[in-house]
Amino acid sequence: MSSKRKVVVIGAGPAGYVCGIRLAQLGNDVTVVEKQYWGGTCLNVGCIPSKALIAAGSLLDKIRHADAMGITTKGVDLDIHKLVEWKQGVVGKLTSGVSGLLKQNGAKVVNGAAKIVDKNTVKVSGGSDGDVTLQCDDIVIATGSEVINIPGFTCDEKDVWSSTGALSPTEIPGHLLVIGGGYIGLELGMMYRKLGSEVTILEGTPGALPGQERDCVKVIERSMKKMGIKLITETFAQGWEAKGKKKIVTAKTKKGEEKIECDQILSTVGRKPYSADLGLENVGLTVTKQGFLEVDKQMRTKVPNIYAVGDIAGQPMLAHKGSHEGLVAAAVISGKNEEYDARCVPAVIFTSPEMSSVGLTEEQCKEKGLNYKTGQFPFAASGRAMSLMETDGFVKIIGDAETDEVLGVHMVGPEVTELIAEAALAIEMGATVEDIARTIHAHPTLPEAMMEAAEAVHGMVVHIYQKPKK
Structure with missing residues (x-):
């Protein structure tokens, strides 16, 4: 060459x-x-x-x-x-x-x-x-x-927005109906709720953010409820019709057909x-x-x-x-001996609170038959999180029970889209849970929750009471 x-x-x-x-x-x-x-x-x-x-x-x-x-x-x-x-x-x-x-x-x-x-x-x-x-x-x-356009909801960026239309609004809709409860739907839905819209989200699966760590998702779902966002699961949008300036969306729910009135439709079913x-x-x-x-x-x-x-x-x-x-x-x-060998790719979701994940989930560990252990530290016990008035969520670390190698890290809470970088580096370099626990983290900062979660894996966490493992 x-x-x-x-x-x-x-x-x-x-x-x-x-x-x-x-x-x-x-x-x-x-x-x-x-x-x-x-x-x-x-x-x-x-x-x-x-x-x-x-x-x-x-x-x-x-x-x-x-x-x-x-x-x-x-x-x-x-x-x-x-x-x-x-x-x-x-x-x-x-x-x-x-x-x-x-x-x-x-x-x-x-x-x-x-x-x-x-x-x-x-x-x-x-x-x-x-x-x-x-x-x-x-x-x-x-x-x-x-x-991806679904039947009956072609994104014209006027009546039916894709994410493109949703990012260039001329006004804040009174009631926004979001089709799809994945990360794009939740990010934009929660954003519009903060900007003043009433928000309803339709999701076809039993919960929001399908495929993501369920413990983290539960925190997001509670936050949505607290914000006043209506999440309707196992529901599929069938079509819509105009009624004056309003839009009437027909949805197939677990309980049968339902009509939902809204001012704007946002379709976020994927790409x-x-x-x-x-x-x-x-x-x-x-x-x-x-x-x-x-x-x-x-x-x-x-x-x-x-x-x-x-x-x-x-x-x-x-x-x-x-x-x-x-x-x-x-x-x-260019002739170099290179290949794609990344051990992990971090995922970040800018919901409220934020969520991030890297490596294996507990479900994946079980599917692989791995012997693993977990540790978790809540932001409610973080002094920095308290000072930010953002105490929802936690850091969860999954480690190999035999080698102590970090298998996965999952976070939900303040600034976790930034904190995940440490976890990605740990997995990429083959670090152990003890490596994280022994690393001195500055105080008072949010990353301390990573160190404490690592200590929790070994039953040695300091700033919350951890019941001794039998």
């Missing part, structure tokens, strides 16, 4: 642009093609704008409850147009930075829709750069994912990999039933010089996992 490769990266989301930058840093001739969003869904209409609005909702909620600290406020108003403008400013800074970073590192950028002609040729059309034919040694497919019109058939590539391209540990498809990274390369469909895959593919293309 020559030291310098000519590479075309299709897609400039977190997987594609990271791959493009690293390829350029390693001395390759790189062209990154993007047809719509520099920075992808995440930076433009996903992770970044949603977290900006969620932060605004949380700040507004804190202001409303500040009287417990002796802080009384009057006349607090929300200017939704200014909020959206601020959010868009955050997005603009980041997205303009993506194309800038690519160029600064020596990568070329091309606007338009890419189509693979053969394993060494990509045609780009319909963009501001006109029709372009690119010859290359390697192709990296990083096309991301798109919204699917984007592979339409890519020309995959021209190189003999086909996607799985779930829409993914199969890849090996070096991110290669069955065509040796064509790679796939990010959402199209399989679960979990998370930005940080895609970025890591992009780095792996760039290294492999």
Whole structure:
């Protein structure tokens, strides 16, 4: 393999642009093609704008409850147009930075829709750069994912929002009906509740956040109830009709058909990999039933010089996992002996309280027949959490009962989307529970809960009473 490769990266989301930058840093001739969003869904209409609005909702909620600290406020108003403008400013800074970073590192950028002609040729059309034919040694497919539309609820971003429409409102709906109780539905539903909407969430499974650690989910469900959010489980939206300015949604529930009146519908039933019109058939590539391209540990498809990274390369469909895959593919293309061998991928959910998870759940440990032990520490016993008036939740650590190796860490509570990094590092490096317990954590801080949970695994926690294990 020559030291310098000519590479075309299709897609400039977190997987594609990271791959493009690293390829350029390693001395390759790189062209990154993007047809719509520099920075992808995440930076433009996903992770970044949603977290900006969620932060605004949380700040507004804190202001409303500040009287417990002796802080009384009057006349607090929300200017939704200014909020959206601020959010868009955050997005603009980041997205303009993506194309800038690519160029600064020596990568070329091309606007338009890419189509693979053969394993060494990509045609780009319909963009501001006109029709372009690119010859290359390697192709990296990083096309991301798109919204799933369910029958009767096509997202037109007017009557029926996807997350895209929900992140650019012109007004706060009186009653928001959310279809889907996964992390996107809960994040946005709780955000709108804090901004003033009445919120109803329909979920097809028996509980919110299917697939997540149930002990953590129970805390989220209690919080939703406390906030006044109505969660209706084992329920499926069938269709809707307009009634003046209102919308009447027909839902199939455990008790039969139900009509729910609302002002706005938000559909958050999931996303699917984007592979339409890519020309995959021209190189003999086909996607799985779930829409993914199969890849090996070096991110290669069955065509040796064509790679796939990010959402199209399989679960979990998370930005940080895609970025890591992009780095792996760039290294492999550059002749380095690299492969995707991450032991764990952290998941973060910006609900209220926040939730995060990495490694195995208890259910997965049981399925694998592992001998494990757990330790848990509540934020109600954390001095720092008390000072923040955010004491709901806990840190839970799962350790191997024989080797003491950390198998999984699950958290729900204040700032746990930040705290999970320590847990991910522990699992990635093969740390033991004792390693965490022996690490001196600064006081008073939230991460102390991680140290205390580790001590709890061994029955030696200090700041709560732990009944001796028999």
